[in-house]
Amino acid sequence: MAKQYRTLGGTIFDTANYIVLGLFALAAILPFIFVIGGSFASDAELTKRAVILIPETFSLDAYKFVFSTDTITRSIFVSIFVTVVGTLVNLCFTVTMAYALAKRSLMGRNLVLNLVIFSMLFGGGMVPTYLVIRELGLLDTYGALFLPGAINAFNLIIVKNFFQELPPELEEAARIDGCSELGLLWKIVLPLSKPVLATFTLFYAVGHWNDFFGALLYINDPTKWPLQVMLRQIVLLSHAAAGDMSAMDPNFVQPPEQSVKMAVIVVGTLPILMVYPFLQKHFAKGVLIGSVKG
Incomplete structure (x- = not known):
């Protein structure tokens, strides 16, 4: 050579x-x-x-201060629950709606797509959204943290475009073999969609994990606060922490405020950062999939 x-x-x-x-x-x-x-x-x-x-x-004084009570541990489990359930709800609604809209023969498809695009440009605002959630009885429930945003319009369009790019011959062969519509989605489409599913799983999960404004508006019970809200309380009230100071060791030395803030950043970032290596293989491939063709 x-x-x-x-x-x-x-x-x-x-x-x-x-x-x-x-x-x-x-x-x-x-x-x-x-x-x-x-x-x-x-x-x-x-x-x-x-x-x-x-x-x-x-x-380790800063971390001892952050974990001085079981409040942080409880809020971590709340965040994990909201992130896992919320991401599953997002993927379920996004995939099923995108699969239906990918069918060009669907009656009223263009009208629904236009409504989806309209929702990307115009929103009801914070106060009307709060009123809707209150009337639905979702205040002080975990459902208020993921049900209002169950479908992201931009992600929906990207997934729809990806489904449209799949070879139609696969669908025809599956139908000849007697595969139902649900079986076609579960056995043919989803296994071929691992890159795009991994990409939006990561997007949705990071969004749920980092969200604190929704919990700040809709969750009044401190025992239901996710990690981000609890860490915000620690930053604002570093001398009182997130729980009762009497639960601390009597010989405990108050750590510097700056160190507590840095420990809070580490605690809030590390768990979701550990998820990325498991999705990285599909993420690099899927991040641009479906963004070219309409």
């Missing part, structure tokens, strides 16, 4: 690319390292050093 020689210009271009991409990578990862390092730093070190990547002495 003939040996390939690189030109001087190509070498300079590649070197410049590596340098620029390396700088962007450092700019993205250094804040995470700074937050993690600062959450383990001691009071004296945080006062002395403006930027901490690796603390000189590790301290």
Whole structure:
């Protein structure tokens, strides 16, 4: 095989690319390292050093403060429940509606698509949405956190476009073999849709995990607050934490406020960050699928 020689210009271009991409990578990862390092730093070190990547002495005071009561543990389970159930509801409604709208022979298909697009441009607003949720009896229930946004219009259109790009011969062959419409969706379409399903599973899950404004509006019972709302309370009331101070160790030393904030960021980010490696294989392929053809 003939040996390939690189030109001087190509070498300079590649070197410049590596340098620029390396700088962007450092700019993205250094804040995470700074937050993690600062959450383990001691009071004296945080006062002395403006930027901490690796603390000189590790301290768990901030995490002891955050987990001083079972409030945080309970809110983590609430967030996990809302994220899992909400994502399943989102995928179920999005997939079934997108599959129906992907059928060009569906009666009233264009009208429904126009209504979906209309909902992307115009919304009722915060107050009318609150009134609807109240009249439906969803206040102080977990359903208020995922039922109002069960279908994302943009995601629906992307999934619909993906379904339309699947070869029609597969559907015809399945129908000849006696496959029902539901069986066609479950046995043929969904197995071929793993990239797009993984992509929007991640989008929906991250959205539910990070959402705190919905819980702030619709959940009045503190025992039903998800993690993000509880962490917000800790940031606002770092001296009182999220529960009773009497539950703490009497010898407990109050950690610095900045360290508590960094520990809160780590606690709120790490669980959802651990989900990404399991979906990464399909995510890179599926992120642009269905976004070209209409």
